[in-house]
Amino acid sequence: MSTTIELVEHAPATGHALPDAVGRALAASRVVDSSPDPYVPGSWRLRAGSKVGAVTVDGPGLDAPVTVRITPKVPIARLFFLLGYSLDPRGGWRDGQVDVAEHRDLLPALAHAVERQIDRALRQGLLQGYRETEESALVVRGRIRETDQIRRRFGAPLPVEVTYSEFTTDIAENRILRTAVERLLRLPGVPRDVRRRLLHHRLRLADVTPVVRGHRLPVWHPSRLNTRYQHALRLARAVLDDASPEHAPGELRIDGFLFNMNKLFEDFVTVALRESLRGTDLGCRLQDSHHLDEAAAVRMQPDFVLYEPDGRPSAVADAKYKAEKRAGYPDADLYQMLAYCTALGLPEGHLVYAKGNEPHAAHRVRNAGVVIHQHALDLDQAPAALLADVASVSRHMRTGLSV
Template identity: 80%
Template sequence: MTQVVELVEYAPAVSLALPDAAGRALAAGDVVDAAPDPYAVGRWVLRAGSRVGAVTVTGAGVDEPVTVRVTPKVPIVRLFFLLCYSLDPAGAWRDEEVDVAEHRDLLPALAHAVERQIDRALRQGLLQGYRATEESALVVRGRIREAEQVRRRFGATLPVEVAYDEFTTDIAENRILRTAVEWLLRLSGVPRDVRRRLLHQRVRLVGVTPVVRGQRPPDWRPTRLNARYHRALHLARAVLDGSSPEHAPGELRIEGFLFDMNKLFEDFVTVALREALRGSGHTAHLQDSHHLDEAAAVRMRPDFVLYGPDGTPCAVADAKYKAERRGGFPDADLYQMLAYCTALDLREGHLIYAKGNASHTAHRVRHAGILIHQHALDLDQEPAGLLAEVEEVARRMRID
């Protein structure tokens, strides 16, 4: 029997009865904020932060598996739009909302969406391509690796160290899909019907080598030849990037899938701004590296910097996955944007929040003349409305 802990992103902390080993693993794994309850033995105080999804703790000291599910405040269909748009803004992602609308939890929705996209990608069969191969062989194929032949064989004729390009299905694109399928099949919480379909996809990819745990997934480049794979590959990489590594304090293991909503919101805002400003004659750089001081000792990385045709910065923005509270947004954000504007020699800066009491406010800094805008996006709305709000932010940023 599995103990299931239900938490909500950024909700108040709750006290729960948990095995000490599980509580320590959750705290060490940076899954949620976890600490022993000072007022009750055998209980832990848990509070979810920006990471949403589900993980399961198993191993020594945990008699029954403990699954922690963190539900996002944003509806699942809205979260998937943020994810899919940031991965591929040119894709027609609107139909993904229909695909995942029946699922209330993140992991089942993600597994369903990945399986559906893999199925669509493989309807015309597995993609084939050339893979660079090096091996020892009894016949010469391709070219002989002379240095390896001398080093390994000491003048022997056979076997021969050769290198050649093999036309195969065991290429980066298929390996990413196979690895995502294998990882999803390992997770608890995937619905039975989705698991059955994932097993079918595994059979279709049976000749493909999955990536070994701990190794970096292979890189792939979008081309005309692999166009039918694009959407499946984007989602599969999201699975692999969000999969929590096995954490082993002693003999405990944590496995699961987590999204960082801070990063997801940042990725969406910066990509949407870049798309909104496309064709304006300006160039957008995401996570651009700059320095605050003249000695270049203090580094800063604004989320979004817009450059004019002459290559000089003309606008800067930073995304904050925060909602405005009764006392307003944190003052520290204003200080951070003031530093960005000063170092980049800009007269205006833009802070973009997930939700606010007003869609736009602005503050002019005394004795500096710098105007700092604070924009608030409403994530709980249809994609067209959300993109329209981003367009309005871009309009304020555009330098004519």
Template identity: 75%
Template sequence: MTSIAESVNSVAPVELVEHAPAVRRALPDTVGRALADAEIVEATRDPYSPGHWSLRAGSKVGAVTVTVPGGAPLTVRVTPKVPIVRLFFLLGYSLDRKGSWRDGEVEVAEHRDLVPALAHAVERQVDRSLRRGLLQGYQATEATALVIRGRLREAEQIRRRFGAGLPVEVAYDEFTTDIAENRILRTAVERLLRLPGVPHEVRRRLLHQRGRLADVTAIVRGQPIPAWQPTRLNARYHPALHLARAVLDGFSAEHAPGGLRVDGFLFDMNKLFEDFVTVALRDACCGTGHTARLQDPHHLDEAAAIRMKPDFVLYGPDGTPCAVVDAKYKAEKRGGYPDDDLYQMLAYCTALGLREGHLVYAKGNAAHAAHTVRHAGIVIHQHALDLDQEPTGVLTDIEQIALRLVNTPRV
């Protein structure tokens, strides 16, 4: 079985690097507009050369395929600047910091592109989860039957049967493999099988996993992902479920007007970095008597008309805010950090009544900096987190930032 991108009719893929200079490419206008409208990449039509587009990748990494009716599919691949093994460390920690799965277990280091590494990781974790057979559980079921099973749905029986004895409307709990955990795994496998760039051997193994889950209902697109609760009984599923959820939360297939189809998977590195930093800081502050809240809602003004949601707010033992953090994946200016972030942090500190605020960046062009705001005395710290180092080094740097947060002087 071949993917869309591997079709004999496909054209040469567009290869981009996250936040790298733009690439100029001849494209049908429908494809260029689809890339721009879906915010896959920054796509700009060349006004002086009809049929040519300038394509520049932002913070979304992965691969998508755009198919126009009657035209050859075009695959766009965006490679992250962060090594794949580091990306999976960030993802794994933010999803499951207790270490249920690690990059060494899924051998992501041998894959240079995100989609092959992700497909390989999911397949290996699904295989480990299903080695002792499919998990079973009780599923609430409502049905029409010729015999009473479970309990009679009296109101439904009267409404639909008008007093007739048969058939009967019943409700019962069925012990089955068609439960939320298996449905999530099945749907993630199905999603990966549709992605461009999945290696043949990994695709073959994914098909095998789909066969093992053949009696499980896949989640229909548009339906909410069913909830599941971590328990001792489903513990062997935890790593696969966390990773499968990342697949389902990623960019998916869409149908655009005119039969245009966009199919693929993208990680937003901004969101991934933010999730990692806030979860790691929360863990590092644990046990200090402080409480951390992520995406904590507040208001800037007295009338509570202007909402703001800092990525991370730390509260002291007395329940009052003592530190605020915002995570920024990229410093966008060659000269260092963007000034807009300073203004945003100043607003956070002012509204929360704090003397210090902290911005955490993925390491860019500037080292740690601190700015004291005139006539306010507020100090805004800018931290640079080096993602190229080993995971232990990254977490050590996080712990140093957390120590500063806990010891922030109060107003």
């Protein structure tokens, strides 16, 4: 019988009886902070950071798998709202596209959401397309690869090294969906009814080759032909993202999925700020690359830089998935923003936090003429109110705030 450990994002460390190999595997994978308890033999202190999701540790020497589930502090429906901004920056995938309100846990909600989107994608049948194939054949098909023929066959006429295009269902879009189905079926805790429907989708995709563990996902490009697949493909990325751990050093294997709340919050803030500029003549760049020094040796990358129509930077913002503590926000954030403002020649900078004691605070830097604003968003509120708060930050960036 498997062991399940329940953790909460950024909660204090708790002790758990674990085999040493499991504790070391978790520490090596950086899924959670994991260290042996110095006072209790056989116990490990586990603390979740900003990664949420579920992983399973299994392998030789374990009596049963160990599953670690990390619950986010925000409601599941709100997490999927944030995820929509990460997956679809054009605004087509949002909270209303996935019904997850009935699920309180992340894994059932994710499995349910992926299954529903795959079902919608495949309802009209499997997408087909041309795929270029290279193989050795006994008959000429397509184009002969002359260089490979000479290098591999040394003048022998058969077999022939050929390249040809084949109209098939074994294309990138279907391979990604098949691989996402396989990943979810391996995870414990997927509801029985969802697992049954996932098995049905696997049968529908039986002629499609799943991506081998450790290999890169095939590249797909949005087009008119794959429109009905696009929501499913973007959500499947949440399951198959490179941040999801699939192995750990040694013989034990770690399999699962994780969302980095730092990245989700950053994506939400920057994309929502960009969308708030619609109808204006201003531009913006996300993860904009600049240098702090004149020799261009110290690189810096603000999350969001606002530009005037003539190309001059007019405002800068950085998203911080942090909640204000009693002593305030970390001073290091202020130093970082001051460096951004100095290098960009801006009189104001904006830090956007996930939660705070007040919706806004400002600090005028001595002898610098720079004002640094700290904005706090409340992720527990309804999406419309949350977007209204982001729009307020956007207006402050465009018009300035008095201190």
